[in-house]
Amino acid sequence: NKFQKAENEEGQKVLTTGFHEFPEQSVLWLPDLSSQTQLNLLVAGQPEEKVKPLYVQGVLYLAADKILPALGLKSYFDNSAQRLDLIHQGTVEKKIVSFDLKNNKVNQKYPLLSAPFYRQGTLYLPLLITGRHLGLGIKYLEENKTIVIAPRIREIFVEKSKHGKRIVVDSTLPLQTHQVFEMQNPLRLVLDIPNTALDVPKKELLIEDHLISAIRAGQFDAKTVRLVLDLKEPITYGIESSPSGRKLYIDLV
Secondary structure (H helix, E strand, O other): OOOOEOOOOEOOEEEEOOOOOOOOOOOEOOOOOOOOOOEEEEEOOEEEEEEOOEEEOOEEEEEHHHOOHHHOEEEEEEOOOOEEEEEEOOOOOEEEEEEEOOOOEEOOOEEOOOOOEEEOOEEEEEHHHHHHHHOEEEEEEHHHOEEEEEEEEEEEEEEEEOOEEEEEEEEOOOOOOOEEEEEOOOOEEEEEEEOOEEOOOOOEEEOOOOOEEEEEEEEEEOOEEEEEEEEOOOOOEEEEEOOOOOEEEEEEO
């Protein structure tokens, strides 16, 4: 059954793809790159070329300044507490991940198997562990030897609104932009969200509605998530972002 029904009140979810608290292996995985002395990065669409990796006991580390700025993040180290915080630099700064180096914990409850460290004044982060707790998608493109790092779309759901139905795309970090267009035969509304990784349990939602019959989501290419609304007739719609930038609202009128 492709329906997951919840409460049918305004602002409450009617249908949802479900979500993963942490990234699935399909979107957070790298091959053994220990033979590589230089790597190219694509972080939220921003390229970094010829980055030198570090390997400690087989774990890949990258300099934080090659990753965090493109994601809108910064680091803060509390020397007395031996705690490293990764903070989102939005309108209101918000702590996203906390590494307790004294007790080897992440966010006070998860074991920290490979810890961040400083070397010659540069902060190095264990890439996959950091990606897991930031909720990122991380993959390797062999053709151009590039590690793609991107916010993860973790849930797509439908909720009731004052004017009809609202489709919500929920990501782990702010979405940068989107492109929307219509296609004919059959009639569809298409939304492309660049520099993102799709990680939802269900890729299709069937809808009992007079305007649309289904919502389909897929990883269109290595950098783009595509959302397709199968339409029964032409519709009027509006698209806006939440104040945090982490959610994209599609209002169907």
